[in-house]
Amino acid sequence: MNTEVILLRFGELMLKGRNRNRFENQIVQQIKRVLKPLGRAVVRTESYGRMYVELNGESHADVERELSKVFGLHSFSRAIKTAPDLEEIRAAARIVMDRLERVPETFRVTVRRVNKQFPHDTFEMHQLLGGYLLESYEGLKVDVHEPQVNVHVEIRHQEAFVYIGTLPGPGGFPLGSNGKAMLMLSGGIDSPVAGWFAMKRGLRIEAVHFHSYPYTSERAKQKVIDLTSVLAEYAGSIMIHMVPFTEIQTRLKESCRENLLITMMRRVMFRITEQLAEQREALAIVTGESLGQVASQTLSSMNVIGRAATLPVLRPLITMDKLEIIAISEKIETYPISILPYEDCCTLFMPKSPSTNPSLKVVEYSEKAMDWLPELIREAVEKTETMWVKPEQKSEEDHLF
Numbered sequence: 001m002n003t004e005v006i007l008l009r010f011g012e013l014m015l016k017g018r019n020r021n022r023f024e025n026q027i028v029q030q031i032k033r034v035l036k037p038l039g040r041a042v043v044r045t046e047s048y049g050r051m052y053v054e055l056n057g058e059s060h061a062d063v064e065r066e067l068s069k070v071f072g073l074h075s076f077s078r079a080i081k082t083a084p085d086l087e088e089i090r091a092a093a094r095i096v097m098d099r100l101e102r103v104p105e106t107f108r109v110t111v112r113r114v115n116k117q118f119p120h121d122t123f124e125m126h127q128l129l130g131g132y133l134l135e136s137y138e139g140l141k142v143d144v145h146e147p148q149v150n151v152h153v154e155i156r157h158q159e160a161f162v163y164i165g166t167l168p169g170p171g172g173f174p175l176g177s178n179g180k181a182m183l184m185l186s187g188g189i190d191s192p193v194a195g196w197f198a199m200k201r202g203l204r205i206e207a208v209h210f211h212s213y214p215y216t217s218e219r220a221k222q223k224v225i226d227l228t229s230v231l232a233e234y235a236g237s238i239m240i241h242m243v244p245f246t247e248i249q250t251r252l253k254e255s256c257r258e259n260l261l262i263t264m265m266r267r268v269m270f271r272i273t274e275q276l277a278e279q280r281e282a283l284a285i286v287t288g289e290s291l292g293q294v295a296s297q298t299l300s301s302m303n304v305i306g307r308a309a310t311l312p313v314l315r316p317l318i319t320m321d322k323l324e325i326i327a328i329s330e331k332i333e334t335y336p337i338s339i340l341p342y343e344d345c346c347t348l349f350m351p352k353s354p355s356t357n358p359s360l361k362v363v364e365y366s367e368k369a370m371d372w373l374p375e376l377i378r379e380a381v382e383k384t385e386t387m388w389v390k391p392e393q394k395s396e397e398d399h400l401f
């Protein structure tokens with residue numbers, strides 16, 4: 001019997017070594033999660049490391065769209081699963097050939113024979129299947145070197161898979177396989193993209209957002225929740241920490257040189273994020289910084305700001321141009337939310353000419369004089385509100401803008 005499936009392939013690392021079972025479990029969990037809304041499609045794992053999704057009536061496109069959210073998945077192929085039997089394999093090959101827009105001029109057959117008991121060896125199969133297809137389609141020729149179409153057959157113990165072509169998956173590592181990090185998430189374009197890259201590399205993330213309520217609105221807060229919700233499509237639920245930052249910002253504004261305000265604010269943000277990281281057992285901080293993009297992201301600024309953190313600070317966008325970042329934010333669908341006009345806590349307190357070359361000495365000296373700062377930091381951490389954000393928890397209203 002023929003079954004419509006999508007064959008799944010993983011990165012090299014997944015297939016080898018001690019971590020294999022753990023990786024596989026994580027990825028199966030994620031696949032089950034993304035397939036849930038589709039209802040009928042199910043993921044199957046075979047003892048010999050073959051994983052595939054049975055469509056059971058769902059469309060290829062719908063299933064592939066969902067699979068594109070599963071990191072660690074490197075490629076997939078639309079395939080027919082059939083019995084490991086010559087006639088069945090021939091029939092399945094006809095089906096995949098008939099699905100092509102037109103009959104190709106040249107083709108070849110590639111056979112992988114995992115089941116060594118299968119009565120025909122690879123060489124025979126090339127003849128038996130290739131010959132059959134040559135007879136079935138007029139004008140078709142064999143070209144083993146540069147065929148327009150390669151008909152793949154994988155013969156296993158219980159079943160055979162027949163397919164043409166491979167589509168790229170999202171790549172990366174399974175979610176959580178590289179540990180956990182705190183993502184400093186503003187309402188801007190960059191930090192959600194940074195979060196996506198971090199997850200792609202196998203990091204589970206928790207978001208940390210600094211708000212200046214009531215200077216910043218509820219809507220600004222909702223925007224960040226909406227962004228988190230889009231990121232949650234790739235992770236299941238994501239925890240977000242909402243840090244009240246108004247008092248610290250106000251005090252800093254009164255107490256430091258205007259051109260150093262952003263530098264000081266960012267250092268405090270790092271300190272608070274680090275404390276939250278410790279509570280949540282995260283081992284890194286992820287930001288959306290990109291070298292030279294704004295005054296606080298010159299190398300000199302990043303040096304002074306970054307020294308406030310002792311955990312590794314990961315900056316996935318560091319060498320990317322704004323246009324490259326925008327292209328990704330469009331692809332992962334955070335862009336339309338990021339460009340909504342609600343003000344960010346830093347925009348409000350933005351000095352006229354922030355320093356591009358702050359002095360570490362001056363900054364450290366000023367901070368020392370702020371004896372109230374540790375207490376305010378402690379309070380901000382204590383008053384931080386935490387919630388889980390699910391995929392698709394977006395407020396519809398916001399998308400009308």
Ligand code: ATP
Nearest residue numbers: 184185186188189190191208209210287288289345
């Ligand atoms: P983004 O588009 O991510 O807002 P940006 O280009 O506007 O970035 P900045 O405003 O300088 O850059 O912020 C640099 C980084 O600092 C952000 O990418 C983010 O990781 C972090 N950050 C800035 N503001 C906040 C905030 N209110 N809450 C949490 N993190 C923030």
Ligand code: MG
Nearest residue numbers: 186187188344
């Ligand atoms: Mg910003």
